[in-house]
Amino acid sequence: MLDIQNIRRDFPFLKQMVHGKPVVFLDTGASAQKPNVVIDAVKESYTNDYANVHRGVYYLSDQATEKYEGTRKVVQNFLNAEKLEEIIFTKGTTESINLVASSLLDDYFEVGDEILITEMEHHANIVPWQLMSKHKPLVIKYIPVTDKGELDLSALPSLLKAKTKLISLTHCSNVLGTINPIKEIIQQIRQNYPDIAIMVDGAQSIVHQKVDVRDLDCDFFAFSSHKLYGTTGVGVLYAKEKWHWLMSPYQGGGDMIKLVTMQQTTFADPPYKFEAGTPDIIGVIGLSKAIEYVQGVGMDNISAHEQALLQYATKSLKTIPGLRILGESEHKAAVITFVIDGFHANDLGTLLDLSGICVRTGHHCAQPLLQRFNVPSTVRASFGIYNTQEDVDALIKGLNKAMKMLN
Numbered sequence: 001m002l003d004i005q006n007i008r009r010d011f012p013f014l015k016q017m018v019h020g021k022p023v024v025f026l027d028t029g030a031s032a033q034k035p036n037v038v039i040d041a042v043k044e045s046y047t048n049d050y051a052n053v054h055r056g057v058y059y060l061s062d063q064a065t066e067k068y069e070g071t072r073k074v075v076q077n078f079l080n081a082e083k084l085e086e087i088i089f090t091k092g093t094t095e096s097i098n099l100v101a102s103s104l105l106d107d108y109f110e111v112g113d114e115i116l117i118t119e120m121e122h123h124a125n126i127v128p129w130q131l132m133s134k135h136k137p138l139v140i141k142y143i144p145v146t147d148k149g150e151l152d153l154s155a156l157p158s159l160l161k162a163k164t165k166l167i168s169l170t171h172c173s174n175v176l177g178t179i180n181p182i183k184e185i186i187q188q189i190r191q192n193y194p195d196i197a198i199m200v201d202g203a204q205s206i207v208h209q210k211v212d213v214r215d216l217d218c219d220f221f222a223f224s225s226h227k228l229y230g231t232t233g234v235g236v237l238y239a240k241e242k243w244h245w246l247m248s249p250y251q252g253g254g255d256m257i258k259l260v261t262m263q264q265t266t267f268a269d270p271p272y273k274f275e276a277g278t279p280d281i282i283g284v285i286g287l288s289k290a291i292e293y294v295q296g297v298g299m300d301n302i303s304a305h306e307q308a309l310l311q312y313a314t315k316s317l318k319t320i321p322g323l324r325i326l327g328e329s330e331h332k333a334a335v336i337t338f339v340i341d342g343f344h345a346n347d348l349g350t351l352l353d354l355s356g357i358c359v360r361t362g363h364h365c366a367q368p369l370l371q372r373f374n375v376p377s378t379v380r381a382s383f384g385i386y387n388t389q390e391d392v393d394a395l396i397k398g399l400n401k402a403m404k405m406l407n
């Protein structure tokens, strides 16, 4: 069992009052609060160790490079990637997906090729493919979602064609909370289509459970540091080595070159070929602290704690008359999205805020999914390592109060 009160002491944000009330933070799915170890590492690095990486011959630049590259090793171990070069630093999940889309466009995709995504994707895993198909006409198809909020995998055989070149799907839905059976899906695809590129959007899953990219057998895996208790501005793309030479550089600039002449450029070896310009050095260093933090708590302990909260919150929310939860899969992370008959999500969110309760309202950057469920706007409570049953009780109390005020 986790000592949650001890964990909460690691997060200074949680000591805050909002509108005169103790803050109840239920928006970790959007971005997590930061523990002291991350905040301190950022402060310490800017105060004492700051210098640009890869460039200087002096001691401090060497130190910064060592810490920055040390994080690559930490991430490699965290994801169980086979090679260090398979870890590419980006700005976030969004950039990781855009990087894959853009890098594969020239040499991998041909006009008329098909990309398969799902109806439950975040816009970050829809729009990059649509943008790419403007440059080279490609067909985007969607695996449907059932009323329960799961992927309808019976549709998979008919959606997979010889022309399907890439499948990109979320490991965990940021709206439904559904954890997709990625390993089984990949096994099924590989039986008949062993060479298709398979990308996993891990933005939500990485925070709730252990991830092993070799066990999943995916080609690409993306996540953001800020959702994993690290800073904003840093993400990771795991890219299996076999794809590196098919992938064009994503951006041009410093650090990604071998030789530049006035006529042309030869590129550095991966991962540097994909990391143009000065990166978010301190953010990357912060990521290693965030990973060490969650590993210290234990991913299995985090999963167990969040699952208990999910059960408690689901049961409690269902006591509210007219409340409907979107996504009732048995395999869910601690993300609960709901609507209440006769109440607008934004009104509920605004009144909850007055009680110090932070939830997200709206479409959660998943408009096609909300269209699929025929709801314009929803409320989402998403839970993290530091949330408690008291937070759930505060949410229920806050919702009842808001509904009374709006009636």
Ligand SMILES: Cc1ncc(COP(=O)(O)O)c(C=O)c1O
Pocket: 029, 030, 091, 092, 093, 094, 095, 122, 124, 125, 170, 172, 173, 174, 201, 203, 204, 224
């Ligand atoms: C499932 C999913 N994919 C992608 C993203 C985009 O992440 P970022 O904004 O950190 O790039 C999010 C963010 O909420 C998400 O939940």
